[in-house]
Amino acid sequence: MQKKTTLVFFFWMFVVSSYGQHSISGKITTKDKLPISGSHIHIGKKKVTSDSQGNYLVGPLPSGKLSVHISYLGFQPIDTLVVLNYNLVLDFELKESVEQLGEVMVKQGKNTLNKSVLEQKIKTETLEKYSNQSLGDALKEIAGVSSLKTGNAIVKPIINGLYGSRVPIINNNVRLEDQQWGTEHAPNLDINGAGKVTVIKGASGLQYGGDAVGGLVIIEPLVVKKDTLFGKTIFNFDSNGRGGSANTSIHNAKLLGWSYNFLGTFKYMGDRSAPDYNLSNTGNRETNFSAAVKFSQNKYDFETSYSFFKATIGILSASHIGNAYDLYQSINNQIPAEIHPFSYTINSPRQEVQHHIAKLNFNYRWNEISSIAVQYAFQYNRRLEFDIRRGSFANTAALDLDLKTHSILIDYKKNSHDWTIKSGANGAYQTNFANPSTGIRPLIPNYSKYDLGVYGLVAHHFSNQFTLESGLRYDFSKLDATKYYYKSRWNERGYDELFPEFIVSDYGGTQWLTEPEFSFHNISASLGFHSAFEDNLDWFFNISLANRNPNPSELFSDGLHHSTGIIELGDLALKKEQSIKVATTVQKQWTAFSVEINPYLSNIKDYMFLKPIGFENTIRGTFPVWEYQQTQAIISGIDLQTHWKIGNHWQDFFSLSYVNGRDLSNQIPLIDIPPLSINHKIQFSKKQWFDLLLELKNEVVFYQNRFPMNNFTTDIIVNNEFVPVLVDISTPPPGYQLWHFYSEIKFKSLSKIKTTLAFSVQNILNTNYRDYLNRQRFYADEIGRNFQVQLKFNY
Amino acid sequence: MKTLKSLAFLLSVATIFTSCSSDNDSSPVNEEELITTITVVYTPEGGGSTITLESKDLDGDGPDAPVISVSGPFAQNTTYQGVVSFKNESVNPAEDITEEIVNEAEDHQIFYQKTGTLNNFTYASDAENLDANGKPIGLKSVFTTTNSASGTLKITLIHLPNKSAAGVSDGDITNAGGSPDAEAIFNITVN
Numbered sequence: 001m002q003k004k005t006t007l008v009f010f011f012w013m014f015v016v017s018s019y020g021q022h023s024i025s026g027k028i029t030t031k032d033k034l035p036i037s038g039s040h041i042h043i044g045k046k047k048v049t050s051d052s053q054g055n056y057l058v059g060p061l062p063s064g065k066l067s068v069h070i071s072y073l074g075f076q077p078i079d080t081l082v083v084l085n086y087n088l089v090l091d092f093e094l095k096e097s098v099e100q101l102g103e104v105m106v107k108q109g110k111n112t113l114n115k116s117v118l119e120q121k122i123k124t125e126t127l128e129k130y131s132n133q134s135l136g137d138a139l140k141e142i143a144g145v146s147s148l149k150t151g152n153a154i155v156k157p158i159i160n161g162l163y164g165s166r167v168p169i170i171n172n173n174v175r176l177e178d179q180q181w182g183t184e185h186a187p188n189l190d191i192n193g194a195g196k197v198t199v200i201k202g203a204s205g206l207q208y209g210g211d212a213v214g215g216l217v218i219i220e221p222l223v224v225k226k227d228t229l230f231g232k233t234i235f236n237f238d239s240n241g242r243g244g245s246a247n248t249s250i251h252n253a254k255l256l257g258w259s260y261n262f263l264g265t266f267k268y269m270g271d272r273s274a275p276d277y278n279l280s281n282t283g284n285r286e287t288n289f290s291a292a293v294k295f296s297q298n299k300y301d302f303e304t305s306y307s308f309f310k311a312t313i314g315i316l317s318a319s320h321i322g323n324a325y326d327l328y329q330s331i332n333n334q335i336p337a338e339i340h341p342f343s344y345t346i347n348s349p350r351q352e353v354q355h356h357i358a359k360l361n362f363n364y365r366w367n368e369i370s371s372i373a374v375q376y377a378f379q380y381n382r383r384l385e386f387d388i389r390r391g392s393f394a395n396t397a398a399l400d401l402d403l404k405t406h407s408i409l410i411d412y413k414k415n416s417h418d419w420t421i422k423s424g425a426n427g428a429y430q431t432n433f434a435n436p437s438t439g440i441r442p443l444i445p446n447y448s449k450y451d452l453g454v455y456g457l458v459a460h461h462f463s464n465q466f467t468l469e470s471g472l473r474y475d476f477s478k479l480d481a482t483k484y485y486y487k488s489r490w491n492e493r494g495y496d497e498l499f500p501e502f503i504v505s506d507y508g509g510t511q512w513l514t515e516p517e518f519s520f521h522n523i524s525a526s527l528g529f530h531s532a533f534e535d536n537l538d539w540f541f542n543i544s545l546a547n548r549n550p551n552p553s554e555l556f557s558d559g560l561h562h563s564t565g566i567i568e569l570g571d572l573a574l575k576k577e578q579s580i581k582v583a584t585t586v587q588k589q590w591t592a593f594s595v596e597i598n599p600y601l602s603n604i605k606d607y608m609f610l611k612p613i614g615f616e617n618t619i620r621g622t623f624p625v626w627e628y629q630q631t632q633a634i635i636s637g638i639d640l641q642t643h644w645k646i647g648n649h650w651q652d653f654f655s656l657s658y659v660n661g662r663d664l665s666n667q668i669p670l671i672d673i674p675p676l677s678i679n680h681k682i683q684f685s686k687k688q689w690f691d692l693l694l695e696l697k698n699e700v701v702f703y704q705n706r707f708p709m710n711n712f713t714t715d716i717i718v719n720n721e722f723v724p725v726l727v728d729i730s731t732p733p734p735g736y737q738l739w740h741f742y743s744e745i746k747f748k749s750l751s752k753i754k755t756t757l758a759f760s761v762q763n764i765l766n767t768n769y770r771d772y773l774n775r776q777r778f779y780a781d782e783i784g785r786n787f788q789v790q791l792k793f794n795y
Numbered sequence: 796m797k798t799l800k801s802l803a804f805l806l807s808v809a810t811i812f813t814s815c816s817s818d819n820d821s822s823p824v825n826e827e828e829l830i831t832t833i834t835v836v837y838t839p840e841g842g843g844s845t846i847t848l849e850s851k852d853l854d855g856d857g858p859d860a861p862v863i864s865v866s867g868p869f870a871q872n873t874t875y876q877g878v879v880s881f882k883n884e885s886v887n888p889a890e891d892i893t894e895e896i897v898n899e900a901e902d903h904q905i906f907y908q909k910t911g912t913l914n915n916f917t918y919a920s921d922a923e924n925l926d927a928n929g930k931p932i933g934l935k936s937v938f939t940t941t942n943s944a945s946g947t948l949k950i951t952l953i954h955l956p957n958k959s960a961a962g963v964s965d966g967d968i969t970n971a972g973g974s975p976d977a978e979a980i981f982n983i984t985v986n
Contacts, residue, residue, distance in 0.1 A: 322954075322974030337972040388955065390902075390976070391895040393828050436824045441855075484823045492858040507823055510853065510885075560856045567856060617860040619830055619852035621978050717908045717949060 023059025074368035116528025144639035162214025188355035195222030203546030210524030224253035240786035323621030400435035445483035522547035607633035675704035736769035850979035900926035905933035911946020
C-alpha cells in the first residue's frame with residue numbers, strides 16, 4: 001500500500017542565507033538514511049559525485065533557475081528545478097528501483113547491454129508503426145539490417161549480410177527456438193509485444209550465446225517504472241490485402257506488490273496485389289496473446305508469463321513448381337502462372353505455425369551492487385506446411401514439426417564503482433519430432449539436443465572517458481538424431497565409409513535407419529573499448545570470436561525444396577563455423593547534426609552455404625542439386641547514419657548500408673548478400689497543430705552486381721527437338737527506388753483518451769519491382785501501393 | 796529463507812517440465828503419394844506384339860536415376876492404342892496411382908511430346924479419356940506409324956493444369972501451367 005506521494009521522491013529543503021556565495025550542498029541517502037556514496041549529481045552545468053558519507057557540494061553556481069538531476073544505479077533518479085538566490089542545502093532520499101534486472105543492466109552506463117559496441121535500437125513509437133507488419137519489416141529501420149523475404153508476410157532479418165541461425169533472436173530474455181534455420185520461416189513472435197528492439201551487430205552479446213556470427217536481435221517488452229495502470233489499443237486498416245489488425249494491451253504496474261499485463265493481437269489480411277496483378281494466395285492471419293504477472297519487493301521479484309503466437313500464412317500459388325522446366329517458364333514469363341481474383345481464402349501452399357512460451361523468473365538483489373536472476377522457460381513450436389497434393393493428401397500437411405525447448409538461465413551481476421561483472425550459466429534441452437504421417441520424408445529428422453553454457457563478462461571504467469570490456473564463454477552441445485536414409489543417398493554422400501557407426505538397422509532393403517550423434521565444444525570471446533572524447537565524439541571498438549555448430553538443415557537436408565525446384569543435400573561431415581569480427585563505430589554529435597559510421601570486417605572459417613553441384617534425374621524430372629559446403633568467407637561493409645535537425649520543425653534522416661561478401665576459397669562472391677541501399681527521410685513536425693508529423697521517405701536499393709553464377713540449362717522440346725534453355729536463377733533483379741509517406745496527428749477523444757491518427761502510403765508511385773532477397777522474385781513482383789490508416793488509443 | 800524457498804520451487808518446476816520428454820516415434824515415412832513407375836502399354840490394332848514402355852525410380856528424389864525400358868521397336872504402318880498407368884512401388888503392396896488421377900480427372904492431364912521423325916501421339920477419342928468437363932485426361936493415346944522412324948517420346952503428368960488455355964486440350968503442354976508430378980523420356984524406333 002504505497003501512497004502516491006512517496007512515489008516519486010521527497011526531499012527537505014533548508015534555506016540558509018549567505019552573502020554572495022552561491023552553491024548547493026547536501027547529503028544523498030537511502031530511505032533508511034544510509035548514505036549513498038558515488039551517486040551522480042548534476043546541477044546546471046556542473047557534475048559531481050557524493051563522497052563516502054553521501055555528502056556533496058556543487059559550486060560556484062549562477063543565480064536563477066537550475067535543473068537538478070540525481071541518480072544512482074539501482075535507484076530511481078530524481079529530476080527537479082530549483083531557484084538559486086542563496087546557498088542551498090538539499091538532502092535527497094533515493095528510492096530503490098525494483099525494475100527487472102535486465103532493465104537495470106540496460107540503464108547502466110550509456111544505456112547499453114554492451115559497452116564496446118554501439119547498439120541500434122528501435123523504440124516503441126516506431127514499432128507501433130509496424131503493428132500490422134512483422135519484426136523483419138521494423139528492423140529495416142536500422143542501417144545495416146535488411147530482410148530476407150518469402151513473399152510479403154515471411155520476413156527474416158539480415159544483419160550485415162547474415163541471417164537465419166547466424167542471427168539468434170532473444171524475445172523477452174528467451175532465445176527463440178522456432179526452426180529458425182529455414183529461410184522460409186519467419187520469427188514466430190508478435191511485434192506488438194515488443195517495447196524496445198535492440199540489434200547487436202556481431203557476437204559480442206555473449207550472455208545470450210556464443211554463436212551469433214551475424215548478430216543478435218533483442219526484444220524487450222514494455223517495462224513500466226512507476227505505479228500505474230494504462231492501456232493501449234491500435235487498429236490498422238490496409239488497402240493492399242484489404243484487411244487489418246487490432247491490438248490491445250493493459251499494463252498494471254506496481255513498484256512493490258503485484259503487477260500484471262495482458263496483450264492480444266488479431267490480424268486478418270487477404271491477397272496482396274502487385275501493381276499489375278493479384279498475388280493469389282498471399283493472405284495471412286495472426287492470433288496472439290500474452291500475459292504476465294509479477295510480484296515485486298525491495299530485494300526480489302518473481303514473474304511468470306505466457307505468450308502464444310499463431311499464424312496462418314498463404315504462399316503465392318505460382319511459387320509451387322514441379323521441376324526445372326517450370327522454373328524456367330516462371331522466370332521467363334515474368335508474370336505468375338496463376339492469377340486469380342482477390343480472395344481472403346488461404347489455400348495450399350500455406351504455413352500454419354504456433355509458438356508457445358511459458359516462463360518463470362526470479363530476481364534477487366543483495367544490495368544495489370549485486371544481484372542474481374534465475375529463469376526457466378519452456379517453448380513449444382508447432383509448424384505445419386501444406387503443399388499442393390493429390391487426392392486424400394490435399395489436407396495433410398507436407399511438413400509437420402514439433403519442437404520443444406526447455407531452458408534454464410542463471411545470471412549474476414555486480415556493479416561496484418568502476419567494475420561491472422556479469423556471469424552466468426545456461427542449460428537447454430530440445431527435442432524435435434517430425435511426424436511421419438505426412439507421407440513425405442521430412443526435411444528435419446527427429447532429434448534431441450542438449451546445451452550447456454557458461455560465461456563471464458567484465459567491464460572496467462578507467463575514467464569517464466574510457467571503458468574496457470572483455471568476455472569469455474564456453475558452450476557444450478550434443479545432438480542425437482534418428483533418420484531414415486535411402487541407401488542410394490547414404491552411399492552417394494559417402495557416408496558408408498565415413499559414418500558406418502551411425503547405422504542401426506536395415507529397413508525394407510532400400511533404407512538405413514541411422515542414429516547420427518554429434519558433440520561440440522566451443523569457446524567464444526569478445527574484447528572491446530569505448531572511448532568518449534570531448535565535444536560529443538565517441539569511439540567504440542570491438543573484436544569478437546563466435547562459433548556456430550551446423551544446424552539440423554545443414555546436416556540432414558535430403559530432398560526436393562518445392563519453392564526453388566532444387567534438391568538440397570545436407571552433410572553430416574560439416575564442421576562448426578568460426579567467425580572473427582572486428583567492428584568499430586565513430587559517433588559525433590554537433591548541435592544540430594550527428595553522424596555515425598560503422599565499418600566492420602568479419603572473417604568466417606568454414607562458412608556453411610548451399611552450392612550447386614550437378615543434377616539428378618528423378619521420375620518427376622531433372623533437378624539441380626545443391627549441397628551444403630564450407631568455405632573461407634570474408635564479409636566486410638559499412639553502415640552510415642546521419643541525423644540533421646533543420647530548425648524547429650524539420651529533420652533529415654539518412655542511412656546507407658554496403659556489404660561485400662566473398663568466398664575466398666573459390667574466389668567468387670557470396671550468394672544472397674544485400675545490395676547497396678540508401679534510405680532518406682525528411683520529417684516535418686509541428687506541436688501546435690495537433691502534434692502533426694509528416695514524413696516522406698525515399699528508399700533506393702541498387703542492383704547487386706556481385707553474385708555467384710549458378711545458372712544451368714535444361715532441355716525443352718521445341719518443334720519436335722530437344723533444345724537446351726538457360727535457367728537464370730543467378731542474375732539479381734534490377735535496382736529500384738520507392739517513395740513512402742507517413743503522417744500522424746494526436747488529439748484527445750472520448751473522455752480525454754489520447755488518440756493518434758496516422759495515415760501512410762507505401763510505394764506511392766505503385767512501382768513494379770523485384771527484390772534480390774525475396775525468395776519469390778522468380779515468380780512475381782513485389783506488392784504495389786498500400787494505403788494504411790492507423791488509430792491508436794492510449795488510456 | 797523465503798528467497799531460498801522460491802528458488803527451490805522454481806528449480807523443481809523446471810525439473811518437472813524437463814522430465815516430461817517427448818517419446819520419439821521414429822517410424823519411417825510411408826511415402827504413399829510418391830509415383831515411382833510410369834508404364835505405357837501400346838497394343839497394335841489387328842494383332843501383333845504389344846510394346847511396353849516403363850520408367851521406374853524406386854528411390855524417389857534419391858540419387859538413383861529412373862530405370863527406363865522399352866520392350867521393342869514399333870512396327871510400320873500400324874495403329875497402336877496406348878494406355879498409361881502410374882504406380883507407387885516403394886510401398887508394399889504397390890499402389891495404383893492411376894485411380895487417383897481418374898478420381899481427380901479435372902486436376903490432371905497427361906501430355907505426349909515427341910522428337911525426331913516419329914509421327915505424333917494423339918489423345919484417344921473415347922469418352923473415358925475425358926473429364927467431367929469434356930476436357931482430355933490423356934490416359935489413353937494413339938500412335939499411328941507409317942515408315943521407319945526414330946526419336947523420343949516424353950510423357951508428362953501435370954497436376955492442376957489450366958485445361959482451358961490455348962492448345963492445352965489438344966495436347967499442347969506450352970500453356971498448361973500446373974506442375975509435373977511425373978515425367979519420362981523414352982527412345983522410340985519404328986522398323
